[in-house]
Amino acid sequence: MSACRRLLHLVKHRSLLTHVRKHLTTWSPVGAAFNARPHRKLDLFEKNVGLFGVPELNCPAGFQVATENALKNTERLVEKACSWSPGVQTVQCFDQLSDELCKVADLADFIKVAHPDPSFREAAEKTCIEIGTVVEKLNTNVELCKSLKNLLDNPDIVAQLDPDTKRVAELFMFDFEISGIHLDDKLRKEAVGLHVKLLDLNNEFLVGSHMPNRIAKSAIPEHLHLHYAAEGSFIQIGGMHADSPSDLVREIAYRVYLYPNAELMGCLEELLKCRYKLATLVGYESYGHRALKGTMAKTPETVMSFLQLLTDKLSDRYGLQCFSQKKNVPELMPWDHPYLSGVLRAERYNIEPSLYSPYLSLGSCMEGLNNLFCQLYGVSLMSEHPRAGEVWSKDVRKLAVVHETEGLLGYIYCDFFHRQDKPHQDCHFTIRGGRQCQETGQYQLPVVVLMLSLPEPTKGAPTLLTPGMMENLFHEMGHAMHSMLGRTRYQHVTGTRCATDFAEVPSILMEYFATDYRVISQFARHYETGQPLPESMVARLCESKKVCGAADTQLQIFYAVLDQIYHSKPQNRSTTEILKDMQQKFYGLPYTPNTAWQLRFSHLIGYGAKYYSYLMSRAVASMVWKQCFVADPLNREMGERYRREMLAHGGAKEPMLMVEGMLQRRPTVEEFVEALVSELNPHFETFIMDSES
Numbered sequence: 127m128s129a130c131r132r133l134l135h136l137v138k139h140r141s142l143l144t145h146v147r148k149h150l151t152t153w154s155p156v157g158a159a160f161n162a163r164p165h166r167k168l169d170l171f172e173k174n175v176g177l178f179g180v181p182e183l184n185c186p187a188g189f190q191v192a193t194e195n196a197l198k199n200t201e202r203l204v205e206k207a208c209s210w211s212p213g214v215q216t217v218q219c220f221d222q223l224s225d226e227l228c229k230v231a232d233l234a235d236f237i238k239v240a241h242p243d244p245s246f247r248e249a250a251e252k253t254c255i256e257i258g259t260v261v262e263k264l265n266t267n268v269e270l271c272k273s274l275k276n277l278l279d280n281p282d283i284v285a286q287l288d289p290d291t292k293r294v295a296e297l298f299m300f301d302f303e304i305s306g307i308h309l310d311d312k313l314r315k316e317a318v319g320l321h322v323k324l325l326d327l328n329n330e331f332l333v334g335s336h337m338p339n340r341i342a343k344s345a346i347p348e349h350l351h352l353h354y355a356a357e358g359s360f361i362q363i364g365g366m367h368a369d370s371p372s373d374l375v376r377e378i379a380y381r382v383y384l385y386p387n388a389e390l391m392g393c394l395e396e397l398l399k400c401r402y403k404l405a406t407l408v409g410y411e412s413y414g415h416r417a418l419k420g421t422m423a424k425t426p427e428t429v430m431s432f433l434q435l436l437t438d439k440l441s442d443r444y445g446l447q448c449f450s451q452k453k454n455v456p457e458l459m460p461w462d463h464p465y466l467s468g469v470l471r472a473e474r475y476n477i478e479p480s481l482y483s484p485y486l487s488l489g490s491c492m493e494g495l496n497n498l499f500c501q502l503y504g505v506s507l508m509s510e511h512p513r514a515g516e517v518w519s520k521d522v523r524k525l526a527v528v529h530e531t532e533g534l535l536g537y538i539y540c541d542f543f544h545r546q547d548k549p550h551q552d553c554h555f556t557i558r559g560g561r562q563c564q565e566t567g568q569y570q571l572p573v574v575v576l577m578l579s580l581p582e583p584t585k586g587a588p589t590l591l592t593p594g595m596m597e598n599l600f601h602e603m604g605h606a607m608h609s610m611l612g613r614t615r616y617q618h619v620t621g622t623r624c625a626t627d628f629a630e631v632p633s634i635l636m637e638y639f640a641t642d643y644r645v646i647s648q649f650a651r652h653y654e655t656g657q658p659l660p661e662s663m664v665a666r667l668c669e670s671k672k673v674c675g676a677a678d679t680q681l682q683i684f685y686a687v688l689d690q691i692y693h694s695k696p697q698n699r700s701t702t703e704i705l706k707d708m709q710q711k712f713y714g715l716p717y718t719p720n721t722a723w724q725l726r727f728s729h730l731i732g733y734g735a736k737y738y739s740y741l742m743s744r745a746v747a748s749m750v751w752k753q754c755f756v757a758d759p760l761n762r763e764m765g766e767r768y769r770r771e772m773l774a775h776g777g778a779k780e781p782m783l784m785v786e787g788m789l790q791r792r793p794t795v796e797e798f799v800e801a802l803v804s805e806l807n808p809h810f811e812t813f814i815m816d817s818e819s
């Protein structure tokens with residue numbers, strides 16, 4: 127049945143699209159493509175089409191050419207924007223300008239971390255720096271800013287703009303604002319100075335927060351040396367060793383890795399001061415107030431009341447008590463938490479990953495995603511053979527995302543397999559944003575990359591995923607489909623370029639699908655026997671997540687609170703004193719003297735004042751799941767509503783309005799909290815099923 131439907135799509139879409147696409151493309155079913163080992167027929171005469179099909183990028187030197195072209199076009203567009211009379215065309219011009227720079231910079235941003243060839247990486251890095259400098263300059267270009275300000279200051283013209291155009295104009299203005307462009311000369315110079323200083327401080331903190339700490343070998347019992355990296359007469363500790371079964375190994379790692387570095391401490395305190403100064407200079411109460419503009423939460427006050435209410439609800443009922451069930455733990459210490467939750471989970475539910483993975487071959491998971499998207503949105507994932515030079519590594523797969531009536535929606539490049547020198551992180555990259563091109567009258571299709579670190583298939587077996595890997599795959603595909611199903615007029619707000627606290631809603635929602643038996647049973651089959659994954663195993667997996675779930679959430683709340691307070695008004699006490707206080711209040715475990723966890727909190731840079739986003743996104747995803755999908759996770763009508771109300775808009779619509787459109791009412795903070803707390807309730811049928819099996 128499903129094979130038949132796939133074939134139909136294949137035929138239909140090829141005939142539908144041949145008039146658009148000149149070169150002949152063969153699309154094949156997605157599952158088979160991912161279970162097979164990569165094989166490329168070598169054709170020495172095939173023309174190198176350049177990375178992502180960008181012709182200049184067929185060699186490292188091409189990055190320079192692409193950069194120069196982009197900068198030339200940018201200059202032309204800046205002139206245009208400044209000379210035109212204010213109107214829709216101003217915003218279109220800004221978006222085109224941003225597109226010119228983004229499509230080179232975003233691509234380079236990806237290549238500089240992912241390309242196996244260092245000469246490509248270096249060339250891409252250079253491009254990033256060059257374009258970054260130009261963007262900084264543009265953000266302080268008074269003439270350019272004026273052209274936008276003239277538009278936004280004219281109520282008659284603003285009244286004529288459609289909501290998307292108005293929002294995008296305001297978002298562009300927001301970027302200018304941080305350069306103090308609306309201030310007088312003296313203050314503007316001060317703002318620019320702070321901005322430049324912050325770029326350096328951010329960088330310094332990011333680098334420092336990942337540096338290992340050293341301790342003399344003689345300070346550590348000799349029999350423990352083998353657990354750490356050695357460097358001459360020193361031991362180097364670059365992480366918390368949180369999974370080590372030895373209490374002592376974890377404790378030493380915790381104390382040494384978190385030992386405060388005075389210089390880095392100075393950097394962080396200075397950074398927070400500068401952020402505050404800059405935010406107030408450009409007209410906000412605090413850095414947090416500025417950062418939260420345009421988000422779902424809107425203000426730091428809402429964030430704090432969300433976090434406080436969540437804490438109250440959790441400590442009412444759960445808290446760290448889960449660990450007291452574990453015997454032989456005299457006193458719970460901060461370095462015990464992650465390890466113990468893992469042990470408790472495994473003890474209570476038999477969730478050994480290797481029991482699951484034979485049912486979760488990469489091919490069947492991809493087939494499962496394809497089926498899910500077919501049923502929810504009428505969209506298929508089609509495997510397409512990349513052309514010569516189009517991809518950076520031979521194991522990268524290319525997927526065409528095709529709608530049953532709208533045709534090709536965009537491309538997802540899947541860089542899924544582990545490689546030497548490849549960052550070990552699961553990530554979604556926007557390479558090119560979707561946009562209505564005024565120049566050509568066509569829609570510029572979005573292009574994204576999904577990066578995972580999966581083991582390669584072997585001769586005997588396809589790549590087999592653990593349940594955790596499968597959930598990550600679904601999560602990242604949630605981001606990718608946000609990009610693909612978005613049909614925004616402007617690339618500035620394409621797909622995932624939306625409010626930070628909304629951005630994880632589509633990806634976390636996919637995690638609910640990934641743990642629902644009605645979805646899993648459609649694809650999870652033993653790769654050798656074809657047996658389906660037993661329902662009781664899926665139920666056990668879901669229940670195991672609730673073990674210590676409250677404690678894990680409390681830890682996240684503590685981090686989010688810390689981030690909020692650091693970005694509020696100056697506190698007249700050190701970051702360590704604040705941490706000590708908040709750890710006690712929101713987490714419940716005492717502070718360990720001579721440690722400074724905040725110096726390892728690198729998310730302070732990218733997420734400044736928005737670390738709460740994940741919790742809030744999870745709350746919304748949970749509400750959407752329960753209200754719209756739990757009754758029937760494959761319901762087309764709901765899928766269409768979800769696309770129409772949420773995914774289609776990218777960042778072009780105020781996030782709370784999208785939530786309202788989906789839920790058909792405006793949820794309260796109390797409901798957000800309730801959604802998160804209710805997930806921790808045990809599902810009694812599972813216990814019964816478990817005791818029966």
Ligand SMILES: [Zn+2]
Nearest residue numbers: 601605630633
């Ligand atoms: Zn994510």
